[in-house]
Amino acid sequence: MKLVVGLGNPGEEYARTRHNVGFVVADRLAQLAGASFSAKKFAAELAEARLGPERVWIMKPQTYMNHSGEAVGAALRFWKLGLDDLVVVHDDLELDPYRVQLKVGGGHGGHNGVKSVNAHVGSPEYARVRVGVGRPPPRMDPADYVLGKFAKGEDAELDLCVEQAVEATRLAVELGAARAMNQVNRRSRAAE
Incomplete structure (x- = not known):
């Protein structure tokens, strides 16, 4: 069994x-798997799905970004899952917009959701699907930037990026992060 977590904030x-x-990717992954977020546990919305041979819980923590790790840690402990069973999908300021990258471990890069997950699972050594949102314009607070909405004209690029992130997540679940990284990151570099 695997746990896929899309990070985000609840509320319209x-x-x-x-x-x-991260929530957008989780929603799309659940949709493609024919699953719905019908369960609520660990202060999160959950959808049970199958990705290839793997049983997967897709999670959207409802704790707000800065406390996402509470839900993730509780779920890992309850289901007795290890860090190699965890895939977290999140936005990343350090990647160019719409670029998708898969990595294991590393720093949180100032991302409070990732920082919270690291603290509550005891390590950063889990798979992360990083979805690039780019850097804010000069003099703009990064918090204001990430809480800003995508422009309506960005729909096509965003949709393609979400599909790439869903595919990266699926590969991480089905192949394991190490094997999936070669495919995902090679594609990401080729698209540059």
Whole structure:
């Protein structure tokens, strides 16, 4: 069994914000798997699905971004899952907009949701699907930038990026992060 977590903030006011791209990917992954977020546990919405041979719980923590790790840690402990069973999808300021990258471990890069997950699972050594949102314009607070909405003209690029992130997540679940990284990151570099 695997746990896929899309990071974001609950509430309509955060829909379509850069910071909620993890929720968007989780929603699309559940949709493609024919699953719905019908369960509520660990202060999160959960959808049970199958990705290839793997049973997967897709999670959207409802604790707000800065406390996402509470839900993730509780779920890992309850289901007795290890860090190699965890895939977290989140926005990343350090990646160019719409670029998708898969990595294991590393720093949180100032991302409070990732920082919270690291603290509550005891390590950063889990798979992360990083979805690039780019850097804010000069003199703009990064928090304001990530809480800003994608422009309507960005729909096509965002949709393609979400599909790439869904595919990266699926590969991480089905192949394991190490094997999936070669495919995902090679594609991401080729698209540059």
